[in-house]
Amino acid sequence: MGERVAKQQSEPKCERLLGVLQGRKTLLIVLQDYPDPDAIAAAAALRELARSVSDVTTTIACGGFVGRAENQALVKYLGLNVQRLQSVVVRQFDCLAMVDTQPGAGNNALPLDRLPDIVIDHHPIQSPTRKTLFSDIRKHYGSTSTMLHEYLQCAGVEIPVPVATALLYGIRSDTADFGRDAMQADINAFLSLYPTSNKRILGRIGMARVPREYFQVMMSALRNARTAGDCIYTDLGVITNPDMVAEIADLLLRDAETCWAMCCACYGGTLLVSVRTSDLASDAGALVHRIVGRRGTGGGHSAMAGGQIPLKQGDAKDVRKMTKTVIERFLRHLGEAEEPTCALVKS
Ligand SMILES: [Mn+2]
Incomplete structure (x- = not known):
């Protein structure tokens, strides 16, 4: 039917x-x-x-x-x-x-x-x-x-x-x-x-085989992961495979105490952002719009979304500033900005 x-x-x-x-x-x-x-x-x-x-x-x-x-x-x-x-x-x-x-x-x-x-x-x-x-x-x-x-x-x-x-x-x-x-x-x-x-x-x-670098990125993703309330986020730094951003966001959402996951990374002069949520009544696409602001583009669905913000070429300060802004906006829009953040794993 x-x-x-x-x-x-x-x-x-x-x-x-x-x-x-x-x-x-x-x-x-x-x-x-x-x-x-x-x-x-x-x-x-x-x-x-x-x-x-x-x-x-x-x-x-x-x-x-x-x-x-x-x-x-x-x-x-x-x-x-x-x-x-x-x-x-x-x-x-x-x-x-x-x-x-x-x-x-x-x-x-x-x-x-x-x-x-x-x-x-x-x-x-x-x-x-x-x-x-x-x-x-x-x-x-x-x-x-x-x-x-x-x-x-x-x-x-x-x-x-x-x-x-x-x-x-x-x-x-x-x-x-x-x-x-x-x-x-x-x-x-x-x-x-x-x-x-x-x-x-x-x-x-x-079950496709992955390059060794995959495990390296995975390690820094977990090492940099932080939690605040039911939010979790990580920053991969500079990466060579942009698909890792979405893959890590998916992985972080598996944390039993998490409702919202975000991963960001810098690739080819662009800051990439991926958001996932297990809250079915929410809109990850709308959140990504607010995270990337006017400088970036993005969108998606209710449970998954992605965005990108072009960075000032070769400006390491801009990368740091934008990454910080993205994390701040993520936590602020989910009402966790005042919470102290904790490391996900002991390093
Ligand atoms: Mn599709």
Whole structure:
């Protein structure tokens, strides 16, 4: 029943999207700078959908790179070549799409003077998105993968095993196995994809090997972690893999006495912030907006959100000042500014 309702919702949109893709020769799909499994899977699925209506060559690009070991394993399994956006000539493509992010979101590198033709996302709408030829923004969905699964179903496309496996992993990863920001549509997509997916590969991706540096970052994350009331936060300093910020925020939220977790780190002249909450009535996205202030960009969902603040290049003082501000704002907005903070672990 739920599946049928979702399908009916997607049908008119699907026809329009297929119309936009019809007859295109070259498609560029832009992802977040540091793509997560949901973005990677959605891109693979959109490529499949485009192929079903057009003899189109698809290029997938992002402004940064695929950092997390699990995500690298997923990309390898899908046989995708995720290119650097800076090295592709955007105007040479006759169709431009964005999945799991939007123009103006601040987490992708597409210049605002080149609007995508297609935007499919589950984050709150950004105003430039309204000016695109085709957009589908479903804020209440747990993942963009769920939306792409509905499109493939409506278009009657037979989903190849690797794409089904990736979509399933994308849904699980964005919803933390349905523990956060998930709705019935996500569960329906999961159930429909499960028989086709490759379970052995899913297990392998989840246990992907990590570089030694991973443990080093983990150690400093725990050593720097501090608690105040039901809040916990840590600062990773300068990092080489920006995906660690979200991963550490997830880890800290597992603390039984914590309701709010925040992790920040400096990467490539930007201060990255990740917030997680177990308080289902709260809005992590709104908190991130207040934390990054006017200097930064950010957003997300009720349980998870991220943001970024550009730093003054090569100014170590600015890094320290901004990090301090971010931590202060986090604690102040959660009413813990007056509390003394404690180290999470004894060093
Ligand atoms: Mn997503």
